[in-house]
Amino acid sequence: MTLLLAAINWHSVTFLFFALVACAFAVAVVATSNVVRMAFYLTLSLGATSGLFFLAGAPFVGAMQLMIYVGGTLVLLIFGVMLTAQARFISMKTSGGEWVMAAVLGASLLGLLVATGFSIESWRKPRADLAAVTLADGQTSTPIGMALTGVRVDKLSEPSAARRHGMSGYLFPFVIISMHLLVVLIGAGYMARTKRVGSRMALERAAPATPRIRRRSFAVAGGLISGIVVNLALAIACFAWWLRPPAAAASGNSLLGQIQILLEPASGWLWPVLGGLFAANVLLLVIVYLWQSWAVIGLVAIPLAQAAAIANAGLGNVPAVAFAVLALAPVVLLIVLMCSGPRPTMWEQMD
Amino acid sequence: MAQFFNEELLHRLAGWFGSSVGPNFWLGYVLAAAVHIVLLIHVVAVGALIFIWLERKVAGRIQDRLGPTRVGGKFGWLQTLADGIKLIAKEDITPKDADPLLFKLAPYVSFAASFSAYMALPFANGWAAQEVNVAVFFIVAVLGVEIFGVILAGYASGSKWSLFGAMREAAQVVSYEVPIGLCVVVPVLIVGSMNLVTIGEAQAGLLTNWLIFHDPATFCIFFVYFTCAVASVNRAPFDLAEAESELVAGFHTEYSGLRWSFFFMAEYGSMFLVSGLAAILFYGGWNGPIPIFHWLPGFFGLEAAPGGGWAYVQGETSWRVLGYIAQVAGVLNFIIKSCLFVIVMMWVRWTLPRLRIDQVMTTCLKYCVPLGAAFFVGAMFWKLLGIPFINDIAPFRGQTLADVRENWVLVPEPVAAAKPASDEPQPMPEPAHPTPPAATTTTHHSPRTSATLTSQETAP
Numbered sequence: 001m002t003l004l005l006a007a008i009n010w011h012s013v014t015f016l017f018f019a020l021v022a023c024a025f026a027v028a029v030v031a032t033s034n035v036v037r038m039a040f041y042l043t044l045s046l047g048a049t050s051g052l053f054f055l056a057g058a059p060f061v062g063a064m065q066l067m068i069y070v071g072g073t074l075v076l077l078i079f080g081v082m083l084t085a086q087a088r089f090i091s092m093k094t095s096g097g098e099w100v101m102a103a104v105l106g107a108s109l110l111g112l113l114v115a116t117g118f119s120i121e122s123w124r125k126p127r128a129d130l131a132a133v134t135l136a137d138g139q140t141s142t143p144i145g146m147a148l149t150g151v152r153v154d155k156l157s158e159p160s161a162a163r164r165h166g167m168s169g170y171l172f173p174f175v176i177i178s179m180h181l182l183v184v185l186i187g188a189g190y191m192a193r194t195k196r197v198g199s200r201m202a203l204e205r206a207a208p209a210t211p212r213i214r215r216r217s218f219a220v221a222g223g224l225i226s227g228i229v230v231n232l233a234l235a236i237a238c239f240a241w242w243l244r245p246p247a248a249a250a251s252g253n254s255l256l257g258q259i260q261i262l263l264e265p266a267s268g269w270l271w272p273v274l275g276g277l278f279a280a281n282v283l284l285l286v287i288v289y290l291w292q293s294w295a296v297i298g299l300v301a302i303p304l305a306q307a308a309a310i311a312n313a314g315l316g317n318v319p320a321v322a323f324a325v326l327a328l329a330p331v332v333l334l335i336v337l338m339c340s341g342p343r344p345t346m347w348e349q350m351d
Numbered sequence: 352m353a354q355f356f357n358e359e360l361l362h363r364l365a366g367w368f369g370s371s372v373g374p375n376f377w378l379g380y381v382l383a384a385a386v387h388i389v390l391l392i393h394v395v396a397v398g399a400l401i402f403i404w405l406e407r408k409v410a411g412r413i414q415d416r417l418g419p420t421r422v423g424g425k426f427g428w429l430q431t432l433a434d435g436i437k438l439i440a441k442e443d444i445t446p447k448d449a450d451p452l453l454f455k456l457a458p459y460v461s462f463a464a465s466f467s468a469y470m471a472l473p474f475a476n477g478w479a480a481q482e483v484n485v486a487v488f489f490i491v492a493v494l495g496v497e498i499f500g501v502i503l504a505g506y507a508s509g510s511k512w513s514l515f516g517a518m519r520e521a522a523q524v525v526s527y528e529v530p531i532g533l534c535v536v537v538p539v540l541i542v543g544s545m546n547l548v549t550i551g552e553a554q555a556g557l558l559t560n561w562l563i564f565h566d567p568a569t570f571c572i573f574f575v576y577f578t579c580a581v582a583s584v585n586r587a588p589f590d591l592a593e594a595e596s597e598l599v600a601g602f603h604t605e606y607s608g609l610r611w612s613f614f615f616m617a618e619y620g621s622m623f624l625v626s627g628l629a630a631i632l633f634y635g636g637w638n639g640p641i642p643i644f645h646w647l648p649g650f651f652g653l654e655a656a657p658g659g660g661w662a663y664v665q666g667e668t669s670w671r672v673l674g675y676i677a678q679v680a681g682v683l684n685f686i687i688k689s690c691l692f693v694i695v696m697m698w699v700r701w702t703l704p705r706l707r708i709d710q711v712m713t714t715c716l717k718y719c720v721p722l723g724a725a726f727f728v729g730a731m732f733w734k735l736l737g738i739p740f741i742n743d744i745a746p747f748r749g750q751t752l753a754d755v756r757e758n759w760v761l762v763p764e765p766v767a768a769a770k771p772a773s774d775e776p777q778p779m780p781e782p783a784h785p786t787p788p789a790a791t792t793t794t795h796h797s798p799r800t801s802a803t804l805t806s807q808e809t810a811p
Binding site for chain 1: 450452453456483484485488489491492493495496498499502503506507518521522525528545
């Protein structure tokens, strides 16, 4: 008995326990029909997943899993269910067709994952140097934090410079995601605000007998027109740069030469792409000028796409972030201008 | 501790039967885990027993009465025990509209969350059930799970009072997680580690070394933290979830007996937990105001040991009486500090009237979050500019703050030293200077620099 117990790898036993709990409650989420119970089972499943992370010696990721999924998302989920669910939504009836669809989708996804997992050679059998492996306990949070601020400390000793390139961390995606969350937050605040004008607007919209007299303020019109001019100039400049004679040698003396040296590392494809995006910006600005509010989304998206292009073309993350900030500032100013001013503001009048 | 059990206890026991036990034998781990669990359950359960009695006495004194006086002798010592017997004897009722499974499970979810946060809480230098590298973050994350039980209870009771209470609680606790995170980050920023043991040990020495005296911003942010902590454990004046005047009893309206008492154990458990966190983050944790044990001479032939034998060394498994005494004194220090904060929470509860729900939200979003952010920036600049404050009056330390930083801070130095030798763009990628393109560095990259870096990284 003692020998048997000593022969068991207790780490594996604990792993199997957590994995079984995670899987069993994941199945229970699908099997039950009560929405709140589903959320409860999902909590247990996700909690067991965080247990797996703790077991793997990654307490930071485990705690993150607890905080984001168990603590944050699920509480919001339950909160939403409690606020919205009437008796008919609480218990969800699933029809046979949905079951079949779900089964096909789930099975194909599972098949894909299993096939991918087994296609990796080193995952198929236990590694030979298992005894020599030490858990990276205690050192997991620092590399993550440093990578988010722009330094991959785990890649410092990478011998190949080609692979080290681009390992400068996740600052740029981090900024993009923060921007995204900010947009969502502002959007939520906008949706949830007290709607005083809304009802009147709805009445007006219901009876569009007379064509509306739409007036745009001088500041907005000026902003739009100057935006069109600047974007057009930038588009032309980009295309001109792309088509410039290749013989022009770089010299650091003139201003143009310095710019040339600065922009030299960028890949060739960057300039037509940037030019095209600037041209698209011109188009969008014209559309905004013609009272279409959806073009504003494009106005926000295009600078981000341009920044992504700059980051990927070899100019580095810092110019990309600087560009995004510089290009988004006038857009934000424009939106603020459109939403402010005497009522009805320009934003409210748009389609 | 597991290795201690294996080597000191099981190995000797096995020796009688003619076999031997290695230092990683499983039974030692099971025994160590059992000891930890039993000790922690006693912290929560006995703590609740004492705090409920204390709450009655404090409430009585504040309201100019005596509180319990008769049960169990002079001061009503056994009042909570009598309460407990009453609760066990009560009938266990499940309402008709309730969701029976969730209704029965909810108190245990709440209690388990509060209890498992204790896993990462150190009671003295190295005396934690599981020393987690990111203990601060872990505790804040697990505390956020505690409301899950309350929400489930509110929903599963099938009663509108419970549902209202649970919804208020969810809104309140989710909001207050933001300022709590902002406040907790400041000591982490100053010390440079999320490990609670490291943060506690960084404050060893005279009481001027406590982090609350690090700079004015940290001093102020402690009060923001304490306000938010009171709110996040759902105590008056923030106990909207169980507002008797409006919601009968809030989320536990339908509960009775032992299940009801589990909610209270969870509440008192998390009260002690946030108090302990405050003690470690701002008030030196297990380090007393005066470092007595540092000044005591060592004896029993232990003069050569670190701290004259009156100190615990991280990771030691051997038995040392003086170090043990110092550790127990540290635990006492810690518990006294935490209990003081719990008493302040009671004092606040019986002094201030309950806020309205909009006032609770206003306190969080309009006061605590901006104040926390401003003090955070203040503490950052104070640390950056290195302006002296009370911390620097008597700089007695067992360990300087810089030692605590993990080794990546030390990495850039060899790069600077190696710079004249290679005279090339360094491979150390910094946020402001992205690495040059691959084509230019491949040929110039000196293997010496990377070798220096590697050795520095692997060095402890």
